[in-house]
Amino acid sequence: MTAEPRARVPRRPVHGVLLLDKPVGLSAQAAVSKVKWLLAAEKAGHTGTLDPLASGLLPVCLGAATKFAQVQLEADKAYEAVLRLGVRTTTGDAEGEVIATAPVDAARLTPSRLAELARRFTGVIEQIPPMHSALKKDGKALYEYARAGIEVERAPRRVTIHALTLEPMPDDPAALRLRVRCSKGTYVRTLAEDIGAALGCGAHLTALRRTATGGLTLPQAITLDALEALSPPQRLRCLLPPETLLEGAPRVVLDERDAGRFLSGLRRRGPWPPAELVAVFGDRPRALLGTARCAGGELIPARLLAPTEVSQYLQQAAP
Template sequence: MTNTPSQRVKTPRRAVHGVLLLDKPLGLSSNDALQKAKWLLRAEKAGHTGTLDPLATGLLPLCFGAGTKFSQVSLDADKAYEATLFLGLTTTTGDAEGDVLDRNEAAALAVTREQIEAACARFTGPIDQVPPMYSALKHEGRPLYEYARAGIHIDRPSRRVTIHSIDIVDWQAEQLTIAVRCSKGTYIRTLAEDIGRVLACGASLSALRRTGSGPLNVAQAISLDALAALTEIEREALLRPPDSLLADWPELRLDSAEAARFLTGLRRRLAADQGAEDVTHVRVYGPEPQAFLGSAHITAGELIADRLLSPQEVESLLSTSTRFLESVV
């Protein structure tokens, strides 16, 4: 007898803590990728750290349980991309998904490497960038792409972003591939269009791959297909601890008594050798090597908590770390 939808047994969920580095496939939304990974891990709570368009691939850090408390760190982190530009082609959306507005093959083929290098240099450093109409940025509660699809133009104020570097990876005829390191909030589609405009041939984005986010790299990520092929225990072993999102922050370690007080959220006066200078971000640990407690900042010699794990989450992460270490010995 076939069960009706109301009779189907729901998959039991469980508390899972950590960060999964996913290599998002082409054509899948970030939320769909998150839901598939969440189902495979049977996780109770999960969230991603910034969307990738369906036409983009690459690094998508997924946070589970206690890891979700630090997702904003990854959202705010610098990003790295590999982008392929189609020179001589402009579209309504700035990428391959839109309708063609103009083709200028002759102008694209006349472009020189020196011109490309000069155009990339022009957009390196702090720049003002106007977000594209085809984006999820909201205006009066609705994403801009809804207005764009309805043929409605919305004036958007420019935003200051920083392009740390643009390097030419490959260039053949109309296809130009660049590696970009940039601050959060940078639209690579807009960068592609801007480079095309300076080159006087036009350009659109034909492919985009996120290769890095803060200290994390796509080389460490796993595909959904590979994740699905693993056992549940193997999937859980891939989870990185929540502090992997904070790996490039300075570390502060507390003794047992101070660690317990820190977890209550109270401000703590630090010893002179622990931190006399102000520090914007610090990751805090107890005496055990893997006893991550949370994030904080130091002001006037005081340790001030920002995001804390619960004692139960600390114990769970310590237990998971111990099991993982035993499994690889």
């Protein structure tokens, strides 16, 4: 007997941010597609990829929120990771093939030495991007060259390590737990390899978990299994408003007349101090209109919501 075709779920406008705790083994894009399907949403994206071997915080942007994903792409990130000492791999993580091994002198991994090593890698540092990465060279991702057995020259990139701690794993003398808060563009795999090189034994990542991005943190997140277990109305109630992605930005509130003009792309004048990014709201009803920058007493539109998106979100958020 031929199975009946699965009924197509009609898509609808859904606006907001879902903080997802992505599981290991799933790509960021696959996780976004699952969320999009569970919410029957028309449009979805994320604010910075996580490899399939990594888990943790993945903000999923839906509808109007996709317009502000770039803000979180630029935000600092925080991770927890486990380093396997004494083993180097082709990819810098457990997915690659072993290319070198070395003995590990666990007795030398004292708290004072680990603290000194952490200080050495804190601040502005240079990293050479790994070959197994999505960074592009001449229009091709580096991992495409790596899969073809080609290594290309990569220029060092400056990143900032705001905070870093290294601790021995109680049950494994050849492993370290790493906690890091860093700027965008930091490769934790490369950081692990560089720490291993500094210790003289090499290292690779065996686990990586993102714990924060900007002001968003992992305890706020929901797993895919938990989301799937909810009813459709309950799933919608898990969404945070689009302005969640703009946390920390100054706010400007416009009256009804200026709000309409701002939404049509016109600059507004007012007593606003200079700022590269502000979140702009209408006052009646209070709703996000978009982002702008303030310069010379002018509010200059940047990313704007469509009036239909504003009305759809207000309807979605209504009790």
